[in-house]
Amino acid sequence: MRLQVTALHPEAIDILSLTLADPDGLALPPAGPGAHITLRLAEKLVRQYSLYNGPGEKRHYHIAVKREADSRGGSEAVHRLRVGDIVRVAPPDNKFPLDRSARHLVLLAGGIGITPLLSMAKDARRRGQSFELHYFARTPQHAAFHDFLASHVFASHVQFHFGVEADAVGARMDALLRGAPTGSQLYVCGPNAFIDRARSVAASCQALSAVHWESFTAEPGSRPAAEATSGFAVRLARTGKTLRVDPGKTILQVLQENGVAVDCSCMEGVCGLCITRVLEGEPEHRDEVLSDEERRSGDLMTVCVSGCKGDLLVLDI
Numbered sequence: 001m002r003l004q005v006t007a008l009h010p011e012a013i014d015i016l017s018l019t020l021a022d023p024d025g026l027a028l029p030p031a032g033p034g035a036h037i038t039l040r041l042a043e044k045l046v047r048q049y050s051l052y053n054g055p056g057e058k059r060h061y062h063i064a065v066k067r068e069a070d071s072r073g074g075s076e077a078v079h080r081l082r083v084g085d086i087v088r089v090a091p092p093d094n095k096f097p098l099d100r101s102a103r104h105l106v107l108l109a110g111g112i113g114i115t116p117l118l119s120m121a122k123d124a125r126r127r128g129q130s131f132e133l134h135y136f137a138r139t140p141q142h143a144a145f146h147d148f149l150a151s152h153v154f155a156s157h158v159q160f161h162f163g164v165e166a167d168a169v170g171a172r173m174d175a176l177l178r179g180a181p182t183g184s185q186l187y188v189c190g191p192n193a194f195i196d197r198a199r200s201v202a203a204s205c206q207a208l209s210a211v212h213w214e215s216f217t218a219e220p221g222s223r224p225a226a227e228a229t230s231g232f233a234v235r236l237a238r239t240g241k242t243l244r245v246d247p248g249k250t251i252l253q254v255l256q257e258n259g260v261a262v263d264c265s266c267m268e269g270v271c272g273l274c275i276t277r278v279l280e281g282e283p284e285h286r287d288e289v290l291s292d293e294e295r296r297s298g299d300l301m302t303v304c305v306s307g308c309k310g311d312l313l314v315l316d317i
């Protein structure tokens, strides 16, 4: 889709929210709570951002983007957009769907991880589903949507946690999860360390019936690529070409070096853009985006980080 930036709004320190719409005002493909869209900001610059849409919003997509100090170009490019600019956007996808039958929702946001959880909070509130939202941020000025969440509509559901020291976050999470009603489901989004901490605390919380999390931005270097230890071959089924993946290289690097275009963004196995169909061979999965079932099937792999357990992979490229 070619969508137009129709509004920009500074939400907090370094956080800009954008509204995107069809230039002719047409309805957009629907997006449920937890969904994200993919923006192609330049030829090789593709990024995914969670929507914070509310239920029933048919003509706009809303995203909020934090300017990252170690940006690899994505957040800088978004912050340079102006009202009226046209952006290429892939329709919404949802790898973080909300269970609308859950008895109670505990939504745990760290920093800009608030965006998908805000869409869930809006959805739950509209339907009358029981929920609580906990928002960890440095200060109120760093918390996107602070005034909206503090308003009377949400105030009774929302608790802010400002300036909690890193080594105290686990204890704070533990305290709030212990108060959750039995049968609650936990949804977490934020930096990887925040998600890891929440998952570890949640593991000993009997009240939770399910834990869901989403990370779009891996910390640099936190997910090592599956570099080949002894090398293997990759055959491209559509051209018949066979490429060698030597130790120290990833499949994606080899594909790019040989002029084979593959959509990619995070390069760290979290966004899912480079997922490729496997026709033969056994992948060694190192990503965080495929489900257990998809891994077991062996039919799909992320070529940016995953490797090969044998000598040959045949890919549907």
Ligand code: FES
Pocket: 263, 264, 265, 266, 267, 268, 269, 270, 271, 272, 273, 274, 275, 287, 289, 302, 303, 304, 305
């Ligand atoms: S580029 Fe993101 S999962 Fe491979």
